[in-house]
Amino acid sequence: xxxxxxxxxxxxxxxxxxxxxxxxxxxxxxxxxxxxxxxxxxxxxxxxxxxxxxxxxxxxxxxxxxxxxxxxxxxxxxxxxxxxxxxxxxxxxxxxxxxxxxxxxxxxxxxxxxxxxxxxxxxxxxxxxxxxxxxxxxxxxxxxxxxxxxxxxxxxxxxxxxxxxxxxxxxxxxxxxxxxxxxxxxxxxxxxxxxxxxxxxxxxx
Numbered sequence: 001x002x003x004x005x006x007x008x009x010x011x012x013x014x015x016x017x018x019x020x021x022x023x024x025x026x027x028x029x030x031x032x033x034x035x036x037x038x039x040x041x042x043x044x045x046x047x048x049x050x051x052x053x054x055x056x057x058x059x060x061x062x063x064x065x066x067x068x069x070x071x072x073x074x075x076x077x078x079x080x081x082x083x084x085x086x087x088x089x090x091x092x093x094x095x096x097x098x099x100x101x102x103x104x105x106x107x108x109x110x111x112x113x114x115x116x117x118x119x120x121x122x123x124x125x126x127x128x129x130x131x132x133x134x135x136x137x138x139x140x141x142x143x144x145x146x147x148x149x150x151x152x153x154x155x156x157x158x159x160x161x162x163x164x165x166x167x168x169x170x171x172x173x174x175x176x177x178x179x180x181x182x183x184x185x186x187x188x189x190x191x192x193x194x195x196x197x198x199x200x201x202x203x204x205x
Contacts, residue, residue, distance in 0.1 A: 147159060
């Protein structure tokens, strides 16, 4: 109970010290991918005495077979940190609003540095809470979002590589992520052959 209270206190302190306008989004995912866990488990038994090796190999084969059949489930928790949108210069009453508002390089660098400090602060607070956070690479968060928006396609075909904007004929990021038709049903949203619905405490049982 003491550890739980200490953990809650650290998370509360993190939320209270974040800059105003910072948004946090928690994404919880159950996955059958335990390859990394099985690899580390196998590495532990490499230096075992020779007499135990048949037992170790049989155990690892048993675990691998269950993993292939997707009999294991591992929770993954992702935390997305978003800064407050940049505040552009206010237009005068009779000043024409341009389609693309400009921002100087210096202003952008300052805004970026502020966000990176917030990100470092969040990572440090989570580490102190013994959560061992890891910052996702671009291909990792792209795959995570793509799988969420195109679940059936990701299972059938796989997840494509992200194409950077400087590449020739590269599509925009939203176009790369949204490859599945979206249908609005009466009480749910349908993407491919999956239905999604937001559940809140206001809904009747």
